Amino acid sequence: MLNRAQLRIEIRNRRQQLSAQAQQDAAIGLVRQLLPCAEVLAAQHIALYLSNDSEIDTTALIQALWQAGKTLYLPILHPFCAGYLIFQHYQPTTPLVPNRFGIPEPKLNCAELLPVQQLDLIFTPLVAFDSLGQRLGMGGGFYDRTLSQLAANHRCRLIGLAHDCQQVPQLPVEPWDQPLHAVATGSRLLRF
Incomplete structure (x- = not known):
């Protein structure tokens, strides 16, 4: 079995080789x-x-969810608690700024924040996933740390979003890893 760093390289390469049409x-x-x-x-x-x-x-998912009347939130790197995320209301007019990783996030507006415990559903990014609902992220631990604030019986559902090529037979799991309830790809929805 490849270690976590090797898996990140291999699966990111797979993902990056997808054609524009496949994307x-x-x-x-x-x-x-x-x-x-x-x-x-x-x-x-x-x-x-x-x-x-x-x-x-x-992008298409965001548009479809807005059309369905859903209230959407984007993650922001927590400005005071390193390694955590906070979630801010996201609308078509929300100003975005690049975070320290160059990823666009909403310009912080404290009046637009929602505690993670009040979210009904969180779609998470991932590098790889397995058939047991484990996810491998980019390695910073931001989602795992943030999601650890949800009690095991909390109503918030966690669904990873991925390409089919990101599935692996089994991921090496660490104690801090937060498992998913489901993973959605362009061809299927896997529940765990």
Whole structure:
């Protein structure tokens, strides 16, 4: 089994080799998989992210969720608690600024923040996932640390978004890893 660093390199390379057409097809398929799904239908406050580094494109999903009347939130690197995320209301007019990794995030507006415990659904990015619902992120631990604030019986659902090529047979798991309830790709929705 490859270690976590090796897996990140291998799976990111797979993802980056996808054609523009494959990326577009996956983004459209993602909307088809998620809009009728029970977790999305039941949710009002949904956190997601803006795609980066050949991640499955969330642009069409964002538009579809807005059209469905959902309230969306984007992650922001926590300004005072290093290694954590906070979530801010996201609308078409929300000003975005690059964070220290160059990823666009909302310009901080404390009046627009929602505690993670009040989110109904969080769509997470990932580098790799397995059939047990484990996710491998970029290695910074931002999502794992932030999601650890949710109690095991909390109602918030966690769904990873990925390309099919990001699935691996089994991920090496660490005690701090936060498992997902489901993973959605352009072709399927896997529940765990």
